[in-house]
Amino acid sequence: MRDLTLCGLKQALENRTYTSAEIVGAYREAYSQDRSHAKPLNAYIEFFADSLDHAREADALREQGKGGLLNGLPLAVKDNIMIRGKEATCASRILKGFTAPYSATVIERLQAQGALFLGRTNMDEFAMGSSCEYSCYGPARNPVNRDYAPGGSSGGSACAVAARLAPCALGSDTGGSVRLPASFCGIYGLKPSYGTLSRYGLIAYGSSLDQIGILARSPEDIALVLQAAAGVDPKDGTSAETAFPDLYPLAPLEFKGRKIALVKEFTEKGVDSEVHEITKRFAGWLKKQGAEVVDISLPVLHYAVPCYYIIAPAEASSNLARFDGVQYGYRDEAAHSLEEMYVSTRTKGFGTEVKRRVFIGNYVLSSGYYDAYYKKAQAVRSLLSRECQKLFTDIDFMLSPTAPVPPFPLGSKVDDPLAMYATDMCTTFANLTGLPALSLPAAMTKSGLPVGVQLTGAMFSERSILQAALSWRKSGESI
Amino acid sequence: MIDDKTLQSVLALCKFSLSDREKEHFKQQIGDILSYVETLNQVDTRSIDPDLGKSLESMSLRQDKAAVGLPTEQVAGLSAHFQDSFFTVPRIIEEMDEITEES
Numbered sequence: 001m002r003d004l005t006l007c008g009l010k011q012a013l014e015n016r017t018y019t020s021a022e023i024v025g026a027y028r029e030a031y032s033q034d035r036s037h038a039k040p041l042n043a044y045i046e047f048f049a050d051s052l053d054h055a056r057e058a059d060a061l062r063e064q065g066k067g068g069l070l071n072g073l074p075l076a077v078k079d080n081i082m083i084r085g086k087e088a089t090c091a092s093r094i095l096k097g098f099t100a101p102y103s104a105t106v107i108e109r110l111q112a113q114g115a116l117f118l119g120r121t122n123m124d125e126f127a128m129g130s131s132c133e134y135s136c137y138g139p140a141r142n143p144v145n146r147d148y149a150p151g152g153s154s155g156g157s158a159c160a161v162a163a164r165l166a167p168c169a170l171g172s173d174t175g176g177s178v179r180l181p182a183s184f185c186g187i188y189g190l191k192p193s194y195g196t197l198s199r200y201g202l203i204a205y206g207s208s209l210d211q212i213g214i215l216a217r218s219p220e221d222i223a224l225v226l227q228a229a230a231g232v233d234p235k236d237g238t239s240a241e242t243a244f245p246d247l248y249p250l251a252p253l254e255f256k257g258r259k260i261a262l263v264k265e266f267t268e269k270g271v272d273s274e275v276h277e278i279t280k281r282f283a284g285w286l287k288k289q290g291a292e293v294v295d296i297s298l299p300v301l302h303y304a305v306p307c308y309y310i311i312a313p314a315e316a317s318s319n320l321a322r323f324d325g326v327q328y329g330y331r332d333e334a335a336h337s338l339e340e341m342y343v344s345t346r347t348k349g350f351g352t353e354v355k356r357r358v359f360i361g362n363y364v365l366s367s368g369y370y371d372a373y374y375k376k377a378q379a380v381r382s383l384l385s386r387e388c389q390k391l392f393t394d395i396d397f398m399l400s401p402t403a404p405v406p407p408f409p410l411g412s413k414v415d416d417p418l419a420m421y422a423t424d425m426c427t428t429f430a431n432l433t434g435l436p437a438l439s440l441p442a443a444m445t446k447s448g449l450p451v452g453v454q455l456t457g458a459m460f461s462e463r464s465i466l467q468a469a470l471s472w473r474k475s476g477e478s479i
Numbered sequence: 480m481i482d483d484k485t486l487q488s489v490l491a492l493c494k495f496s497l498s499d500r501e502k503e504h505f506k507q508q509i510g511d512i513l514s515y516v517e518t519l520n521q522v523d524t525r526s527i528d529p530d531l532g533k534s535l536e537s538m539s540l541r542q543d544k545a546a547v548g549l550p551t552e553q554v555a556g557l558s559a560h561f562q563d564s565f566f567t568v569p570r571i572i573e574e575m576d577e578i579t580e581e582s
Contacts (some may be wrong), residue, residue, distance in 0.1 A: 099554045237541055306516040317493070324494065326566050329559055339566050346495040355495060359505070360512060363485075373516065379524035386527075404537040417508055418515055 002164035006221035020055035043159040047119040054116035071114030076166035084469030091135035094349025098329035104201020114262030122156030151184030153177040176427025179439035183402035183452025195240030196433030198233035206315040219469035253467035256290035266400035267300040281479040309429035310377035317361025392458040402439040402452040480510035
C-alpha cells in the first residue's frame with residue numbers, strides 16, 4: 001500500500017480497496033518501525049496522535065458519498081507551516097512549546113478538500129541549511145543511504161516521502177529547500193512561482209523569497225495538491241490571482257516545438273562530473289522527445305548565490321527579530337532585566353547557522369555597509385530578473401542540475417558554511433526571480449545515490465513544468 | 480576576518496552573545512562569507528534601478544476594509560506569560576528605593 005503514489009491512494013480509496021484509516025495505520029506502523037532502526041531516519045519531529053481519528057472521519061464522509069478532492073489522503077507537513085493547535089517549532093529551541101494559534105491558508109485549503117496531516121517533519125532550523133543537519137532535533141537521514149544527508153532544508157519532508165512514510169509532503173523553498181532534498185532523496189519537488197501559494201501561516205525566513213512547495217513521488221501528486229491549495233489569499237498580499245483549477249488529472253507534455261536552454265553557468269565550473277554527465281544525458285532524452293535543446297550562457301547567474309546570501313540573511317535578521325522570549329515559545333526565565341531576557345533567550349534559543357545568518361543580515365543592513373552590500377545585491381537581483389525575463393520570452397524551460405553535487409555524507413559540510421552554500425548554486429536564482437522550478441529524479445550515481453535535474457519555466461508555467469516531468473516519469477526510461 | 484569592534488557592534492544589533500571561542504570562529508567565518516559575497520562588485524549594475532519593487536509587474540494593494548483579527552483567547556495560547564490581555568516581561572522600571580540608592 002505504501003508504494004502507491006498519492007493519486008494511487010486516491011484511486012484506492014475511491015475503489016474501496018483501502019480505507020483512509022488503513023492507510024494512515026500503515027504509515028504510523030512504518031514510522032514506529034523506523035524509530036527502532038539502529039539509524040532512524042528522523043524524518044518526523046512528531047507523528048500526530050489524532051491522524052487516525054481524522055482518517056476515520058474521512059472514511060465516514062466517504063460512506064455518506066461526501067468529501068472533497070483529497071478526502072482521506074494523508075500528507076506530512078514541514079515544521080514551519082502552522083496547523084492550528086499543533087506545535088510549530090521550525091526545528092529551533094527558541095520555538096519549542098509554541099502552539100500555532102491559527103492554520104496556514106494552504107493547510108485550511110487542503111483540509112477543506114478532505115486532506116489530513118500525518119505529522120511535522122524535520123528541517124534545518126528556520127529553513128536555513130541545505131542538508132537538514134542544522135536541526136535542534138538532530139539530522140534527518142537520507143533513506144537511500146542512511147549515512148548521507150537527505151538535503152535541506154525540507155529534508156524531513158523529502159525523507160518521509162522517499163521512505164514511504166508519507167505519500168506527499170509540504171515543504172518550503174527560500175533558496176532551494178524543496179528542490180535540493182527532492183534531488184538528494186530521488187523524488188519530485190516543486191517550488192511554485194512566487195505568489196502561487198499563500199504564505200499566510202508559513203513562519204517567515206526571507207519574505208521576498210519564501211514559497212511553500214510540494215514533494216511527492218509523482219508529478220501528478222504535486223498537480224493534485226497544487227490544484228487544491230493555489231489561488232489568491234487576501235491574507236497574503238503577495239499571493240497572485242493565478243489558480244490552477246483543472247491541473248488534475250495531468251496530461252503529459254508534447255515536447256515537439258519546445259525550446260529548452262542548457263545553461264553553461266550551471267553545467268561547467270563547480271559541477272561534479274557525474275552530475276554534469278547525467279544532466280547532459282537528460283538533455284539527450286529531451287532531444288529524443290522532439291525538443292530543441294540549445295546551449296546558452298547567462299553570466300549573471302554566477303552571482304545568484306552571493307546575491308542570495310546577502311538578501312536572505314538581511315530579511316531573516318528582520319523576520320527573526322520577533323523571537324525574543326516575549327511572545328513566542330522559549331524564554332530564559334533566569335534573566336533579570338528585559339534586555340538580559342532578549343539576549344539570553346536568543347543566545348540559548350538559536351543554533352549556530354541561524355546566528356551566522358542573523359549576524360550577516362544585521363551587518364549588511366547596518367549603517368556604513370548598506371549601500372555596499374544590500375543595495376548592490378538588490379541591483380544584481382534586478383539585473384538577474386531582467387535577464388531571466390528576457391530569456392523566457394525565447395525558451396520554454398531552462399535545464400540544469402538541481403544541485404552541483406550528489407548527496408554528501410552527514411557531517412561533511414556542517415562546519416563549512418561556504419561549502420554548504422555552494423550546494424545552492426543552481427537553485428537560488430529561481431527564488432530571486434520568483435520563477436517556478438521543479439527537481440525531478442533523473443538517475444543514480446555509480447555509487448547508487450540519486451541525482452535530480454531541474455526544470456525552470458516562466459512565471460506561472462507550473463502546468464507545463466509538471467507535464468514535462470510527467471512525460472519523463474511515464475516514459476519509464478533510464479538515462 | 481572582521482575586527483573585534485565590528486563584531487561587538489553587530490552583536491549588539493543581533494541581541495545574542497557568543498562565547499570567546501565562538502567569537503574567534505565567527506570572525507573568521509563571517510570574514511570569509513563577506514569576501515565571498517563581495518564578488519558581486521564584479522557585476523556592472525550602473526544601469527540598474529536597485530528598487531526591485533518597481534520592476535515587479537503586479538503588485539496589487541488590497542482594499543482598505545476592516546477585518547476580524549485573531550480573538551484574544553487564541554492569542555493567549557502563544558505564551559505562558561500572557562496575563563489580562565498582556566504579555567508580561569521582567570520589570571522595566573526600577574523600584575523607587577533602588578533608584579534612591581543609586582542616586
